[in-house]
Amino acid sequence: MAQNKKTVTEKNVKTKAVKKKTGKKKSTAKKVQKLSLKQRFLRFIWSLFWKSSLAVIALMVIAGIYFDKKIERRLDGSAWTLPAQVYARPLVLDTQQSITQSALIKELRLLNYRPVEVVNSPGQFSVKGERVTIFRRAFDFPDTLVSKEKVNVTFVNDQIVTIRDSSANDLQHFRLDPLLLSRLHSSQIEDRVFVPFEKIPDLFIDTLLLMEDRNYYHHQGVSPFAIVRAFIVNFKAGYTVQGGSTLTQQLAKNLFLTQERSLWRKFQEAYIAVLMDHKYSKDRLLEAYLNEVYLAQNGKSGVYGIGLASDFYFARPINELRIEQVALLVAIIKGPSYYNPRRNPERALARRDLVLRMMVENGLINSNDYKYAVSDSLMLSNKYALNHRANPAFISFLHRELREQVPAAVRQTSGMHIFTSIDPVAQQDAEFAVQKGLELVDKDKQKGLQGAMVISDRKDAELLAIVSGRDVKFSGFNRALDANRPIGSLVKPAVYLTALEAGYHLDDRLNDKQIVLKNSTGQRWQPKNYDRKFRGEVSFEEALYRSLNVPTVNLGMQVGLRNVINSLHKMGIKEKIKAYPSLVLGSVSLSPFQVAQMYQPIATQGRYQSLQMIRSISSKQGELLYKRHQNGEQRFSKEAVKQLTDTLHKVTTEGTARSLRWRNPGQSFAGGKTGTTNNLKDSWFVGFDDREVVTTWVGRDDNQSAKLSGSSGALVLFSNYMKQKN
Structure with missing residues (x-):
């Protein structure tokens, strides 16, 4: 019995102990459950943080690799595809x-x-x-x-x-x-003049950094101090008056980003700037910035880089700028539109003077320099300084010669230098002569006359100047190259040269009597002299310098039309020519350039050389890429050509061009030849002195009568050109 009680008591004690223990477990579980919710939340936050951090780091790394490759492609090679420069x-x-x-x-x-x-x-x-x-x-x-x-x-x-x-x-x-x-640049190639860092004047660099980024050589692409300073200034003003971007950030934006205003764009700009600053020297980045910065608009083309801007605003290279010009160019960088000196001269002048004041206060210039610089006006070049030198006529010929003579690999070279034979003084004089000459012969302004002029060098067969119309800057139809018109009496020297080569002499006699010729269809052709007179018989020499038609036809038939055509081909005419009797009076149609080529062997003692303009091409580093090699060919006897040119000299003293004696007193010409076509539609003249051959045409684009002979039209333009050489 006692044992049973003891057993019951022990069970009760165990039961209570179990209950007590169970209760403790329940309360502990509740507590653990409460802690788990908090820990889960913290763990979630921590997990989100480090995963996001890893994602951001990964994104930064990927972006860094992407931007790094982009930066390398742009800056490790040539940062720009540069236009070809034509000299x-x-x-x-x-x-x-x-x-x-x-x-x-x-x-x-x-x-x-x-x-x-x-x-x-x-x-x-x-x-x-x-x-x-x-x-x-x-x-x-x-x-x-x-x-x-x-x-x-x-x-x-x-x-x-x-x-x-x-x-x-x-x-x-x-x-x-x-x-x-x-x-030479296209819509895909920006017009630009590259200036290497070592050729940028120290004064320009020092002034730029003074005004735009004083800590450029001390920050790592981004300047926190500049950002804070700009924030404070803008906050006080209530609007944006100051930027915090460094020059490196501006370069990053100009090279790789858009002008969009957003935090994401600013982040990219700063990140790229840091990468560039780490990868390249400060001088290299500053060189890139100064060759990339936008500074003006020239028609449809932007003016990028200080090299082109210096030419655009002052018509001189960057290393020749005066102090006040350096200050103005630095002032424009702040805002090319806002401080445009041609549109907003007062605003640009005030900004320039501020830059000058900062220069003297910081010891970049002395007080005397400041006094003289600040007293000068803006002194800008002509608005069209970049455009006035180029003439569409010779540029179009240049493109043709590049295609026909220069290998494609050379043509595709970025920034190549093309050296030509163009004489800038002759070009300027020719443009003036055509414009003023057409005004003289078209006084009533009703004829709608146009003109063209081609000037070549006698000795080297090089193109010196070319004008394709009254509006010398018009880039449309190139009359000098493409206006194929009957050449009239300009063909006659080819007839007489053929005869001289065949053994004729200047004192030989030619018939000047009425003749009638029939073609294969029975049509009759009765040539007449310009003055409608017949002289019976004239000398070979007189027939040429007086440009008589009938003796020339007789001579052409005697020497053979095929032989005359052969001479024309030897003189450089490549087109097919039909053997009609009217050929010897100039029914063949040629352009002014082709006529200039035809007369080149006459001016060079019978030696043929094709007229060309490109002398050589070199890379921007100075490596020779192409050089013209032209071997002339003696195609006519020197004696025959001498007799011909002696007679062509008489054309300018006694013949159809004798008006040159009073038009150009004191000047002597080696030779010349007028050309007039039926109904006075085309007026031609070719003249040459000891150095140049000048080919001139006057007529109308609609092929109506110009009402001018060779001596009353084209010769006037030639005369005006030669007067300027005195």
Whole structure:
């Protein structure tokens, strides 16, 4: 019994202990359950944080790789596809050279050399009596790099007698830098002049950093201090008055981003800037910025980079800018539209003067420099400074020659330098001669006359100048190259040269009597002289210098039309020519350029060379890529050509071009030939002196009568051109 009670008691105690223990477990479980909810939330937050962090880091890494590759593609090679630069021929000065002092000064002004009292830097010249002092710019020619150099050129009776350098050493030759005529670029290639960092003036760089990014060489692409400062200034003003972007950030935006205003774009800009700053030197990035920055709008083309902007605003290279011009260009960088000096001159002037004040206060210039600089006006070049040199006529010919003569691999080279034979003075004179000459012969303004002129070099068969119409800057139909018109009496020298080659002499007699010819269909052709007279019999020489039709027809039939056609082909005419008797009076149609080619062998003692313009092409690094190799061919006897040119000289003194005696008194011409077509539709003249062959055409685009003979139309334009050479 006692044992049973004890057993019951023990069970009760165990039961209570179990209940107590169970209760503790339940309360602990509740507590654990409560802690688990909190921990789960914290764990969720922590998980979200580190996963997001990993995602952001991964995104940054991926973006970094993407941007890094993009940066490499843009900056490790050539940052831009640069336009081809087209240069005129350089003027080479020689002792005993027959060049007038005024012609040299004209050339220097075309090259934008600045006249000064004392010559002390490149791009300047002075004139004192018969001495011209020139400080030549350095230039990298295909054959050699010429350094900047100062020389004195002395004239006597419009002839160079001495060329001396600054050490008084006599020089036999001196070559000026060539004029940049044009830059060839398409809608896919921005117009730009690349300026390497070492050629950017220190004053320009120091002024830019002073005004735009003083800590440029100390920050890592992004300047937190500048961002905070801009935030405070903008907050106080209530609107955006100051930006916090560094020059590196601006470069990142210009090269890779849009102008969109958003936090995401600003983040990308800052990130790219940091990457670029880590990867490239400060000088390399500053070079890229100064060659990329937008500074103006020139018609449909933007003006990018300080090299092109310097030419656009001041018509001179960046290293020749005066202090006030440096200040203005830096001022424009702040806001090219807002501080446009042509549209907003007062605003631009105020900003320029602020830059000048900052320059003197920070020791970049002295007080005297500041005084003179701030007193100057804006002194901008002509609005169309970038456009006035190029002429669509020779540019279109250049494109044709590039396609036909230059390998495709060379044509595709970025930033190549094309050196041509174009004479900028001759080109300017030819443009003036065509415009003013057409005004003289079209006084009533009712004829709607147009004109064209092609000027070539006698010795080297190079194109010196080309004009395709009254509006010399019009880029449409190129009359000089593509206007195929009957050439009239210009064909006659080919007939007479054929005869001279066959053994005829200048004193041989030719019939000048009425003749009637029939063609294969029985049609009758009765040629007449221009004056409607017949002389019975005339000498070979007189028939040519008086441009008589009937004797020429008789001569052409005697020597054979096929032989005349063969001579025309030997003179450079490639088109098929039909053997009609009217051929010898000029029924064949040619362009002014083809006529110039036809007369080239006459002017070069019977030697044929194709007229060309491109001399050589080099890369932007100076490597020679292409050089013209032209071997002339003697196609006619020198004696026959001499007799012909002697007679063509008489054309200018006794024949159809004798008006040149009073139009151009004191000038002598080696030869010339007028050409007039039926119903006075086309007026032609080809004349040459000891250096140039000048081919001129006057007519109407609608093929109506110009009411002008060769001597009353085209010869007037030739005369105007030659007057400017005096």
